[in-house]
Amino acid sequence: MSEPVPPxxxxxxEDGLLFGCLLDGEGGGRLVDWxxxxxxxxxxxxxxxxxDRTTPRVRQWLDSQNELDPSVIEALxxxxxxxxxxxxxxxxxxxxxxxxxxxxxxxxxxxxxRIWCDGRRLISLRHRRLxxxxxxxxxxxxxxNGPCSASELFERLVGRLTERISDAIDDLDERLDRIEAESExxxxxxxxxxxxxxxFRHDTIVLRRYLAPQREALSMLLLEPPAWLEQNSRFAIRExxxxxxxxxxxxxxxxxxxxxxxxxIMSELSERTNRxxxxxxxxxxxxxxxxxxxxxxxxxVGGMPGAQTQTxxxxxxxxxxxxGVGEIAILWWLGWFSYGPNRQRGPRSDED
Numbered sequence: 001m002s003e004p005v006p007p008x009x010x011x012x013x014e015d016g017l018l019f020g021c022l023l024d025g026e027g028g029g030r031l032v033d034w035x036x037x038x039x040x041x042x043x044x045x046x047x048x049x050x051x052d053r054t055t056p057r058v059r060q061w062l063d064s065q066n067e068l069d070p071s072v073i074e075a076l077x078x079x080x081x082x083x084x085x086x087x088x089x090x091x092x093x094x095x096x097x098x099x100x101x102x103x104x105x106x107x108x109x110x111x112x113x114r115i116w117c118d119g120r121r122l123i124s125l126r127h128r129r130l131x132x133x134x135x136x137x138x139x140x141x142x143x144x145n146g147p148c149s150a151s152e153l154f155e156r157l158v159g160r161l162t163e164r165i166s167d168a169i170d171d172l173d174e175r176l177d178r179i180e181a182e183s184e185x186x187x188x189x190x191x192x193x194x195x196x197x198x199x200f201r202h203d204t205i206v207l208r209r210y211l212a213p214q215r216e217a218l219s220m221l222l223l224e225p226p227a228w229l230e231q232n233s234r235f236a237i238r239e240x241x242x243x244x245x246x247x248x249x250x251x252x253x254x255x256x257x258x259x260x261x262x263x264x265i266m267s268e269l270s271e272r273t274n275r276x277x278x279x280x281x282x283x284x285x286x287x288x289x290x291x292x293x294x295x296x297x298x299x300x301v302g303g304m305p306g307a308q309t310q311t312x313x314x315x316x317x318x319x320x321x322x323x324g325v326g327e328i329a330i331l332w333w334l335g336w337f338s339y340g341p342n343r344q345r346g347p348r349s350d351e352d
Contacts, residue, residue: 013052014033014034015055015057016051016052016054016055016056016057017033017037017051017052020032020033020036020047020048021048021049021137021141022036022040022044022045022046022047022048023045023048023140023146025045025046025148025149026148027139027144027145027146027147027148028144028146029140029146030141031141032047038061042120042121046120046121046149046150047120047121047122048121048122048124048153049121049122049123049124050125050126051123051125052125053114053126053127054127058125059073062076062077062123067090067091068090068116069088071088072091072116075093075095075114076116076125077114077125078114081095082213083097083213083217084213085218085220085221090118091116091226092116092117092118092221093114093115094114094117094158094221095113095114095115095217096112096113096115096158096161097110097210097214098110098111098131098161099165099168110207111127111130112127113125113130113133114126115154117150117154117226117228118228119150119151119228119229120228121150122153122154122157132160132164136153136156136157149230150228151228151230151233152232152233155229155237155240158218158237159239162243162244162247165211169250172207173250173254176200176254176257176258176261178196179196179200179261180261183261183264183265190268194262194265200254200258201255204251204254204255205255207251208251208252211244211247211248211251212248215244215245215248218237218240221237222234222237222241282331285327285336289327290323290324293323
């Protein structure tokens with residue numbers, strides 16, 4: 001079971017530096033500003049800087065870091081990128097996605113976080129606000145039970161990012177349960193249910209589109225772990241990979257169940273259409289002969305029988321009623337009024 005979610009630590013941003021933290025190696029840390037971050041050396045402890053990638057000063061600072069290759073900088077600052085992990089001689093670059101908790105945003109519209117770490121320093125960048133770094137920062141500054149090393153810091157970020165996805169998965173499961181309950185109601189609103197099902201399938205596909213490559217990226221990280229990634233952190237990341245795999249499998253299950261619900265709705269809609277067509281067919285079968293007779297008697301030519309007889313109208317009316325009743329009786333005898341899979345076809349025999 002994951003630990004309780006800590007309160008979110010708010011910090012004062014400084015020209016692209018969302019916050020900087022110097023770890024004390026005992027689970028705590030202290031905030032640092034731009035000047036101290038720029039003057040940092042490895043002997044001062046593990047440094048974590050969380051940056052806004054859209055700020056010009058952030059680009060200038062990254063360009064001034066000799067450890068960062070131009071390809072690494074481009075990956076960290078890319079506008080759109082999919083989850084991936086790639087190694088460089090000086091460190092490892094990791095691009096992952098987290099749940100979007102910003103106001104007026106869909107959780108399925110996942111936010112990217114870009115991480116570079118060489119075992120002594122960790123640099124993370126984001127464009128839109130992400131709660132995961134604040135969770136880890138709160139552990140360091142408020143509770144003093146945060147990561148003690150760069151390896152633990154990297155693992156905590158990855159793990160907390162994955163844990164937050166569970167809320168979105170649970171929400172999708174609840175939505176699917178509601179849709180299924182609505183589809184099984186006696187008075188189901190088919191258009192509304194189909195619209196909800198379409199939205200659900202879209203959200204599921206979008207979420208899975210990022211989780212599947214994220215699972216593969218973390219798996220590749222374990223296949224070729226960097227030297228600075230400690231054994232305990234490797235075990236924790238392996239659990240994160242398993243958790244991500246479970247999320248992907250659950251999304252696949254939800255998607256298959258959504259398809260089954262859609263098929264049931266389409267079957268119900270087809271059943272209603274067939275039932276209506278069947279009723280119209282019975283009505284047409286009854287009134288077609290009657291319409292033919294009335295049309296024949298209504299032609300305006302000489303020699304029409306009964307034209308001069310006062311009782312001819314009532315005789316024709318009685319005849320039409322008798323024909324209509326006879327047709328209904330024949331259709332009933334043939335079993336046409338028993339619509340459904342158990343309807344008798346043809347006259348019933350004594351052996352039935």
